[in-house]
Amino acid sequence: MIIGLIGFGKVSQNLFKLIKSEEIKFITSFENRSSKTIENIKKANIEVRDTFKEVAAESDILISATSPKTALGIAEKYGKYAKGIYLDLNNISPKTVLKINSHVESLIDGAIIGKIDSKSPVLYLSGKKADELLFLNEFITAKKISGNVGDAAILKMLRSSYTKTVSALLIESWEIARTHDLEEEFFDTLALTEGSDFKEKSISRIENTLNSSQRKSEELEEIIDCFDENDLTMVKAALEKLNR
Amino acid sequence: MIIGLIGFGKVSQNLFKLIKSEEIKFITSFENRSSKTIENIKKANIEVRDTFKEVAAESDILISATSPKTALGIAEKYGKYAKGIYLDLNNISPKTVLKINSHVESLIDGAIIGKIDSKSPVLYLSGKKADELLFLNEFITAKKISGNVGDAAILKMLRSSYTKTVSALLIESWEIARTHDLEEEFFDTLALTEGSDFKEKSISRIENTLNSSQRKSEELEEIIDCFDENDLTMVKAALEKLNR
Numbered sequence: 365m366i367i368g369l370i371g372f373g374k375v376s377q378n379l380f381k382l383i384k385s386e387e388i389k390f391i392t393s394f395e396n397r398s399s400k401t402i403e404n405i406k407k408a409n410i411e412v413r414d415t416f417k418e419v420a421a422e423s424d425i426l427i428s429a430t431s432p433k434t435a436l437g438i439a440e441k442y443g444k445y446a447k448g449i450y451l452d453l454n455n456i457s458p459k460t461v462l463k464i465n466s467h468v469e470s471l472i473d474g475a476i477i478g479k480i481d482s483k484s485p486v487l488y489l490s491g492k493k494a495d496e497l498l499f500l501n502e503f504i505t506a507k508k509i510s511g512n513v514g515d516a517a518i519l520k521m522l523r524s525s526y527t528k529t530v531s532a533l534l535i536e537s538w539e540i541a542r543t544h545d546l547e548e549e550f551f552d553t554l555a556l557t558e559g560s561d562f563k564e565k566s567i568s569r570i571e572n573t574l575n576s577s578q579r580k581s582e583e584l585e586e587i588i589d590c591f592d593e594n595d596l597t598m599v600k601a602a603l604e605k606l607n608r
Numbered sequence: 609m610i611i612g613l614i615g616f617g618k619v620s621q622n623l624f625k626l627i628k629s630e631e632i633k634f635i636t637s638f639e640n641r642s643s644k645t646i647e648n649i650k651k652a653n654i655e656v657r658d659t660f661k662e663v664a665a666e667s668d669i670l671i672s673a674t675s676p677k678t679a680l681g682i683a684e685k686y687g688k689y690a691k692g693i694y695l696d697l698n699n700i701s702p703k704t705v706l707k708i709n710s711h712v713e714s715l716i717d718g719a720i721i722g723k724i725d726s727k728s729p730v731l732y733l734s735g736k737k738a739d740e741l742l743f744l745n746e747f748i749t750a751k752k753i754s755g756n757v758g759d760a761a762i763l764k765m766l767r768s769s770y771t772k773t774v775s776a777l778l779i780e781s782w783e784i785a786r787t788h789d790l791e792e793e794f795f796d797t798l799a800l801t802e803g804s805d806f807k808e809k810s811i812s813r814i815e816n817t818l819n820s821s822q823r824k825s826e827e828l829e830e831i832i833d834c835f836d837e838n839d840l841t842m843v844k845a846a847l848e849k850l851n852r
Contacts, residue, residue: 477797477800478800478801486797486800488793488797507793507796509790509793510789515788515790518788518790519788519790519793519794519797520797522781522784522785522788522790522794522797523794523797523798525781525784526777526778526781526794526798527798527801529777529842530774530777532841532842533770533773533774533777533842534770536838536839536840536841536842536843537766537769537770537842539838539839540766540769540835540838541766543835543837543838544759544762544763544766545754546753546759546762546763546766549732549751549753549763550763550766550767550770552751553721553730553732553763553764553766553767554767554770554771556721556722556730557722557771558803559802559803591784591787593787594780594783594784594787595780595783595849595852596780597776597780597845597848597849597852598773598776598777598780598842598845598846598849599780600845601841601842601844601845602842604841605839605841605842608839608841
């Protein structure tokens with residue numbers, strides 16, 4: 365089996381490390397790559413083709429793992445050459461998944477939950493041929509959601525809407541706690557029901573959110589746009605909170 | 609040492625069970641009590657005085673554990689007879705604590721976090737003489753917050769504002785998940801970071817909130833009134849969500 369990689373960032377590098385089998389060969393290309401990426405590909409000792417068009421045509425599974433902004437362009441350019449499965453692992457919206465689907469024969473939409481460089485990333489998959497990727501369970505945890513492309517992207521967004529709104533709530537609670545000089549006690553009393561790591565996890569969420577509130581706001585706007593048929597009182601309040 | 613009990617509901621009954629010492633005597637009264645309460649007191653084999661006035665005058669620690677609505681009236685009626693510590697364990701607002709303080713010589717404001725009938729309830733204490741109650745650590749977990757009466761009530765409200773708002777968020781996320789037929793996956797992906805009991809805990813919170821949304825709304829209104837000097841975007845959204 366041949367797995368082709370378009371993009372050789374964190375996701376591809378870690379999948380390459382985790383998926384070790386004599387029956388699987390990885391290929392990629394240096395085409396239009398930065399010198400740093402070329403260096404990383406050389407170090408990894410992956411077979412290299414002249415163009416991504418060749419990579420796409422030769423692969424049983426073509427993995428697109430570049431960036432949310434380039435995902436659609438990659439699909440438009442190389443999707444038509446992919447004979448096997450086209451697995452999109454970019455952090456894209458359900459709408460973008462559907463656009464990509466129009467350029468690709470057998471799209472599978474994948475969402476990595478948890479950090480890809482952790483020991484146990486979980487890969488959620490949706491798409492008609494998602495079953496065909498369950499062999500990956502030999503190397504990582506892979507779960508099929510459904511046959512509908514877009515479901516993995518929706519799931520990722522749903523998870524993100526929860527964690528980002530909790531972060532906004534943590535910022536608000538922490539502000540009130542500070543006003544009353546009860547920060548430590550606030551974390552202590554919640555740790556009793558929310559788990560012993562509540563303080564550590566919460567402070568990390570508060571700091572992360574405050575340090576990149578612009579980006580978090582944009583992600584919340586995308587979530588609101590995506591789920592606009594539902595009541596979004598809480599998510600909209602989170603956006604308002606971050607914009608303050 | 610004599611501990612006087614005004615109120616013999618769940619809180620008093622459990623404290624009586626947990627605080628077992630040859631040096632501590634509990635007293636209470638049948639005055640104006642229901643036949644059921646009198647039965648419970650008889651079963652517990654507590655010493656009984658004719659009036660709560662006598663109970664108050666004789667106690668080193670007088671515990672008021674009746675109900676939020678009657679807490680202030682109890683303090684107005686019996687506070688002046690309490691020579692020792694007056695420990696209020698009713699689930700009252702910081703404002704009510706301050707009103708009670710004007711009728712009582714040595715008030716300690718107590719907040720029980722976690723269920724009182726669990727094996728390890730934690731009692732948070734605030735008030736000038738809070739140190740004098742730390743001997744209770746022999747029987748339960750007792751923590752002093754500060755010398756300021758009202759801090760325990762504020763802490764309880766702060767904790768409650770967080771958990772109630774999370775519940776409102778859970779209701780919203782669950783609605784979105786249902787729309788996309790991704791309920792199981794929603795709980796699964798969050799369990800990866802929020803703890804393996806996420807689903808069980810969340811469903812219990814959703815059900816609890818939906819089954820008593822009127823009461824939860826009233827409690828949120830009280831929280832908003834209490835913390836009105838802070839930005840309450842998230843808590844106010846939770847109230848709006850529950851009122852829908």
